[in-house]
Amino acid sequence: MARLLVTGGAGFIGANFVHYWVEQYPDDRVVVLDSLTYAGNLASLEGLTDCEQFRFVKESIVEKDVVATLLREEQIDTVVHFAAESHVDRSISGPADFIDTNIVGTHNLLQAARSAWLDSDDAPASHRFHHVSTDEVYGSLGPTDPGFSESTPYAPNSPYSASKAASDHLVRAYHHTYGLQVTTSNCSNNYGPYQFPEKLIPLMIVNALEGKLLPVYGDGSNIRDWLYVEDHVRAIDLVLKKGRVGETYNIGGNEEWANIDIVNRICAAIDTAFVDDGELATRFPDAPAAKGGQTASLITSVKDRPGHDWRYAIDPSRAQNELGFRPQHDFAGGLASTIDWMLNNEAWWRAVMDGSYRDWVTKHYASS
Ligand code: NAD
Ligand code: DAU
Secondary structure, eight states: OOEEEEETTTSHHHHHHHHHHHHHOTTSEEEEEOOOOTTOOGGGGTTTTTOTTEEEEOOOTTOHHHHHHHHHHTTOOEEEEOOSOOOHHHHHHOTHHHIIIIIIIHHHHHHHHHHHHHSOTTOOSSOEEEEEEEGGGGOOOOTTOOOBOTTSOOOOOSHHHHHHHHHHHHHHHHHHHHOOOEEEEEEOEEESTTOOTTSHHHHHHHHHHHTOOEEEETTSOOEEEEEEHHHHHHHHHHHHHHOOTTOEEEEOOSOEEEHHHHHHHHHHHHHHHHHHOTHHHHHOTTSGGGGTOOGGGGEEEEOOOTTOOOBOOBOOHHHHHHHOOOOSOOHHHHHHHHHHHHHHTHHHHHHHOOHHHHHHHHHHOOBO
């Protein structure tokens, strides 16, 4: 039986991880530590709060004492560290929170883990610190460059990716210097249930349903590699079970798509959904599809993101060969499931979104 501390477990990937873990491993203890920023929501942990194996603690990883106490009190032997400021655009307009949470917060966790696991008489027999990171630490690729491998030099371009790169280096250093048993995964773009509608896919779905403009940065040619969140969660499980301590694993979906193609696919899928289900026009009367129009009419080119990375891609060899990881969802299936989930969980996305985010978007990306 493992005793997990999941930081950021009320966020998008963390919540998916917690749901998966509780179902797969009902004997394990799962403690979520999350400060519930705008991106974290208890609604994403529905059904778990009454579950005996589960505990939720609303605190920040920046609070040193909280983390240290929790590790000891709960006799944690595994940390899975998701907590972060995760949105690139927000890191451009306000980097300070990214430094606090992603760098200082990660360092607090490492210090607390070192103290509880390496410098204590009642340390667990074995331990693991798994750090969830991003492919953005490697910078941007040209059209024919090979995908990022674990030995690609770091070249972060945004305050977000620079803060994640710093945290990756700290995790590595705590292994090499102190012998902390760490692993790191660097994953490509996730999508799926419980993703806050500021990221490309859920934002486009919500705006399309509400008849709002679909803001495509620049010419829409930027490419990302997309992975359905459930596959990322399985990959982390595999790293915890089979990963070599001290190693990093690049996780990807082998699904490279240009932003504009994704937005067009979402538009077409929503048009079809309205044809198939007459009730949608009543629920979302402002959608162009409710009035016989085309969702794609909402697509608008806006000012580009400063320093916008052009392409990310993953060389999945290590995760494939060492962990046996292969995504189970292709992009077409994953996107269809995500759109269905958003249509069936309107109460969730309305609850997590508030006016301040809409105002923020309007201020930062004027139509070009
Ligand atoms: P998210 O923004 O949806 O969730 C982050 C969670 O962390 C939220 O619940 C938030 O409340 C919590 N949090 C933020 N600051 C905190 C603090 N100081 N103390 C405690 N909790 C805090 O992020 P996500 O998309 O789920 O990403 C999770 C992790 O995965 C991040 O580390 C991110 O860098 C990484 N990642 C994300 C993606 C992606 O496509 N979303 C891809 C690769 C890696
Ligand atoms: O690659 C992994 C990373 O993916 C994670 O580490 C980050 O936490 C996660 O936010 C994501 O970063 P991106 O910047 O790639 O994701 P985002 O959804 O913000 O944007 C995806 C692409 O779509 C990017 O090229 C910018 C563009 N975009 C985004 C938004 C929100 C638009 O054109 N319009 C938009 O409104």
